[in-house]
Amino acid sequence: MGTIVVNTNLTLDGVVQDPTGDEEFSRGGWFDSTVGPDRSAWAEVEAAEAEATAAILMGRRSYDWFASRWQERPGTWADRLRAVPKYVVTSRTDGLGWDNTTVLDGDPVEAVKRLRDEVEGDVVVYASRQLVQTLLDHDLVDELRLIVLPTVLGAGSRLFGETAAPVPVRLTDARMIGDGLAFLTYAVVSPQPA
Template structure:
């Protein structure tokens, strides 16, 4: 399976608590729910497309808990997101959880990079990460994410957890898709393309 990451970002790279005021207040974050005013049909279409390719999910503990508190309550079997999240295999990376009660969930508590590498070798389409910033950062340092879907919203917050923190692995990317929604959300899909190359602009001789 390919490992893909889909996440919502502000213009200044913040990914924390896009969906609600109390979704994630860690670090004193006060701007939860910043995505909601920009939600539109274009965003919905893209997210539905992404979930339609899922064969399993890989989530960090905090994202898992947020999802598990909401999606089991959506019982419409035709809902393109709930039907997959509630039924497909889910792997949650956590050093503090002993078990995961949501249907078809498994806790990964050992060496996450090794476990994810093994999952990556399994047959299937996509093992999808949604949100899960700390988990994503850990996997990025091991070159384990094959594709990034970055939904960038026209808002700046100035604080909050960012996807690309200092100390990350220098990586070059190639574009694999781009579109803009009615509300101005820029959706970019990138695939890693090795280490960056460097150069210098000089005067013509």
């Protein structure tokens, strides 16, 4: 059985919208403030995670963003992202040209449940805010890996929106990446039966 792991970069106030400034959001591009040693240390953490990942799960917009940047990029990290199986929750099957991509069709909740049963190891969800919200609402997230940038953006879509019920979590690790990024890992605590 797989472990569904959400991995995302976010601001201190939880914003995940437009980290690279591609969406024309007035406060977009906030991830670009991560430079020098912090950016190198971040890349090492992310590349190591990719090596340990059994599969990647994404929504369609995140898939398109990642594919446009990684399917042609050289290097070991990019090679690993090409090789790892990728699963996309989408109703559109056009333009899915990144190697090893499978569409999860039908009900996304049921499709992710099947995927979790079939994959051994970490199934990492990159970005995909709407998908993360759905997975949280259906108790399908096992772990949160949050890389927090030292920026309060003050506006924008946040990772955690309104949920169907409280989602209890337990901090399992906290460390620094470089000199300015916090890497927080939380286990999602499954609700206890009544």
